[in-house]
Structure formats: structure tokens, C-alpha cells
Amino acid sequence: MTPQARPRERLLDAAGELFYRDGVNVGVDALCKAAGVSKKSMYQLFRSKDELIAETVASQGRQYQRALEPGPEDGSTPRERILTVFQRQDRLATGDSFLGCPFVNAAVELKNPEHPGSVVARHFKQRLTDFFEVQLVAAGVEDPESLAIQLTIVFDGASARAVVRAQALAGVGVAMAATLLDSAGVPAEEFASQAK
Amino acid sequence: MTPQARPRERLLDAAGELFYRDGVNVGVDALCKAAGVSKKSMYQLFRSKDELIAETVASQGRQYQRALEPGPEDGSTPRERILTVFQRQDRLATGDSFLGCPFVNAAVELKNPEHPGSVVARHFKQRLTDFFEVQLVAAGVEDPESLAIQLTIVFDGASARAVVRAQALAGVGVAMAATLLDSAGVPAEEFASQAK
Numbered sequence: 001m002t003p004q005a006r007p008r009e010r011l012l013d014a015a016g017e018l019f020y021r022d023g024v025n026v027g028v029d030a031l032c033k034a035a036g037v038s039k040k041s042m043y044q045l046f047r048s049k050d051e052l053i054a055e056t057v058a059s060q061g062r063q064y065q066r067a068l069e070p071g072p073e074d075g076s077t078p079r080e081r082i083l084t085v086f087q088r089q090d091r092l093a094t095g096d097s098f099l100g101c102p103f104v105n106a107a108v109e110l111k112n113p114e115h116p117g118s119v120v121a122r123h124f125k126q127r128l129t130d131f132f133e134v135q136l137v138a139a140g141v142e143d144p145e146s147l148a149i150q151l152t153i154v155f156d157g158a159s160a161r162a163v164v165r166a167q168a169l170a171g172v173g174v175a176m177a178a179t180l181l182d183s184a185g186v187p188a189e190e191f192a193s194q195a196k
Numbered sequence: 197m198t199p200q201a202r203p204r205e206r207l208l209d210a211a212g213e214l215f216y217r218d219g220v221n222v223g224v225d226a227l228c229k230a231a232g233v234s235k236k237s238m239y240q241l242f243r244s245k246d247e248l249i250a251e252t253v254a255s256q257g258r259q260y261q262r263a264l265e266p267g268p269e270d271g272s273t274p275r276e277r278i279l280t281v282f283q284r285q286d287r288l289a290t291g292d293s294f295l296g297c298p299f300v301n302a303a304v305e306l307k308n309p310e311h312p313g314s315v316v317a318r319h320f321k322q323r324l325t326d327f328f329e330v331q332l333v334a335a336g337v338e339d340p341e342s343l344a345i346q347l348t349i350v351f352d353g354a355s356a357r358a359v360v361r362a363q364a365l366a367g368v369g370v371a372m373a374a375t376l377l378d379s380a381g382v383p384a385e386e387f388a389s390q391a392k
Contacts, residue, residue: 022307108304108305109304111295113361125361152353152357154350154353157350161348161352163303164300166314172345173349
């Protein structure tokens with residue numbers, strides 16, 4: 001880690017935490033204070049607050065993605081890999097610190113689809129849909145693209161429910177995803193023998 | 197309308213527009229300016245900005261609900277009445293000014309489930325679920341409560357999709373809701389003869 005890299009990472013970490021907890025409207029002063037970085041240094045590292053927002057969404061994005069998606073090849077079936085995402089969401093949403101999907105939050109708060117932060121949020125949301133689609137292609141379903149979009153809608157709807165109600169999801173997203181997979185002919189045991 | 201009522205309504209209207217367009221963090225000065233009301237008058241009408249937020253969410257809530265839900269008795273079937281909500285959402289989400297469900301937005305932005313605005317948002321979100329449930333009971337489905345929650349999740353997921361992508365939904369929410377109703381045995385024509 002170069003000495004120049006440290007303030008940058010401190011800023012991204014502090015911004016990730018503050019944006020998620022308090023929203024993207026957090027002031028630059030509060031951000032710099034939390035990161036222990038001067039405003040001058042901040043503007044040497046990022047051209048603008050908008051650029052910092054976009055890079056923060058990207059940095060959070062990678063973390064959130066790792067927290068949700070199973071690793072590349074762990075011997076599980078496509079169905080299991082999809083349901084893992086919903087099980088992990090269910091677990092995340094149980095925590096008091098859960099305040100929703102960081103990408104949806106960024107888009108909601110920025111209120112401008114052209115903002116660089118909204119563009120990054122859209123990219124990461126699309127990556128989740130792509131993850132679902134790859135699994136659905138592997139499972140051989142008829143219309144993987146549509147089903148991947150439907151699973152993303154269930155994911156975001158469940159996330160909104162957890163935020164609005166401030167209560168655990170209690171498996172409702174997992175159950176809906178499982179029902180969608182059942183209807184598309186991706187039953188529980190289809191690939192299990194192959195994976196063993 | 198009493199002379200006292202006018203500034204109050206101007207404030208609620210201006211706050212509804214500004215909160216939706218710019219977020220609940222809009223300053224009191226900007227709000228009062230948009231409403232053409234002095235800060236002193238504002239604090240005579242509302243005890244705090246938090247109270248103004250809560251009343252604005254409630255006022256917006258009633259408008260949003262009227263825009264989505266069909267009237268009490270129009271001769272349509274429970275299925276049609278449920279799908280009307282999704283068709284109207286689809287139409288609303290097509291507009292450039294669509295920035296998501298005002299209740300989910302309030303909960304996302306306030307980041308505090310105890311905030312009076314979050315409490316009002318939760319109440320209105322529950323009313324949508326209740327609307328679905330009443331229709332599902334009328335349609336005689338087996339587990340109206342669960343299906344009403346699932347329909348709400350589809351509604352919020354579709355809304356999030358429209359915000360994140362800033363594109364029309366092109367019927368994806370309507371189609372998912374229709375599939376859920378099909379699976380629950382609420383087919384297209386079941387109540388049509390009765391309604392005629």
C-alpha cells in the first residue's frame with residue numbers, strides 16, 4: 001500500500017459507511033473528519049464529491065456482491081447458488097444495521113439516473129441479474145433472461161420490505177425465489193447428483 | 197378553506213414535490229420559499245420538520261394510493277382490481293418524473309424506522325398489502341395473506357427496477373403479478389361472468 005493510497009481508502013471506507021447510514025447527502029466536512037483526511041487531500045484524490053460518490057458505490061458494490069454471491073465453483077447446483085443469494089440477503093436483513101440495497105439506495109437518493117453514482121449502481125444491479133442468468137442458463141431453463149429479471153425484482157422487493165418494516169424477512173424472499181425456480185422447472189434435486 | 201389552512205396546504209404541496217424530487221433532506225428555507233410561507237408560519241403550523249415530513253408522506257400517500265387503486269366498486273373482478281394497480285404503476289413508471297414509490301423512498305432516506313415519516317410510510321405500504329388481501333379473500337384463494345405480501349414484493353421490486361434503470365417497466369410487474377394470480381388459482385375469467 002503506497003502512502004498515497006491510504007487516505008484514499010480511508011475516504012472510501014468512511015464514505016461507504018456514512019452514505020449507507022446517513023445517505024449520500026452527508027457533507028464533505030463530515031466525510032473528511034470521519035476519514036481523518038483534509039478537504040484539500042480529498043480534492044486531490046477525487047475530482048469532486050460526485051466522483052467520490054461513484055467510487056464509493058463501486059467499492060461498496062464489490063463488498064456487497066461478495067457478501068451475497070457464492071464463490072465461482074463450490075460444487076453447488078445453479079438452484080442452490082441462486083437461493084444462496086436470497087438466504088444471505090435474509091440474514092443481512094435481520095441485522096439492525098440493514099438499511100437496504102446500497103445500489104437501490106444510491107439511485108433513490110441521487111434522483112438522477114445520469115449521476116455517476118447512479119450509473120455505477122445500475123451496473124452492479126445488472127451484475128446481480130447477470131449472475132442469476134448465468135445460473136439459469138446452466139440449469140437449462142427456457143427463458144433465462146426473463147427469469148433473471150424476475151428474481152432481481154423479488155430481491156429488490158424483499159429488500160424494500162425489510163427496510164420499510166424494519167423487521168426480518170423470515171424467509172419470504174427465499175420462498176418466492178424457490179417458487180419461481182420450481183415453476184421454471186429447476187427443482188431442488190435436478191443437479192444434485194451431478195454436483196456430488 | 198380557512199385562511200390558516202392555505203399556508204398549511206401550500207407547505208404540504210411544496211414539501212411533497214420537493215421531497216419526492218430532491219429528497220427529505222431539502223432544507224426548511226428552500227421549502228418555505230417554494231411554498232411562499234415564512235419560517236415563523238411554518239413552525240406555527242408544524243411543530244418540527246419531522247412532523248412536516250410525516251404529514252407530507254401522509255398527504256402524498258393518499259394521492260399515490262388514489263392514483264394506483266381502483267375505486268371501491270366498479271364491477272371489476274378481484275383479479276382485475278389487483279392487476280389495475282400494476283398497470284397503473286407501469287404507466288406511472290414510464291414518466292420522466294417517476295422517482296420510485298414515495299413510501300419506500302421516505303424509509304430509505306430517513307434511515308430510521310422510528311421517525312414519524314417512516315411510521316407513516318410503513319402504514320401506507322401496509323394499506324397496499326391490505327388492498328391486495330381484501331381482493332384475494334374475495335377471490336377465495338387459500339392463503340390470501342402470503343400472496344398479498346408476495347404481490348407487494350413484486351410491486352416494490354418493479355418500482356426499484358424502474359428507478360435504478362430509469363427505463364419503462366414494459367409490463368414486467370403486471371406479468372409477474374398475473375403469474376402469481378394464475379398459480380393461486382385466480383384465473384382471468386373466474387369472476388368475469390359474476391361481474392357482468
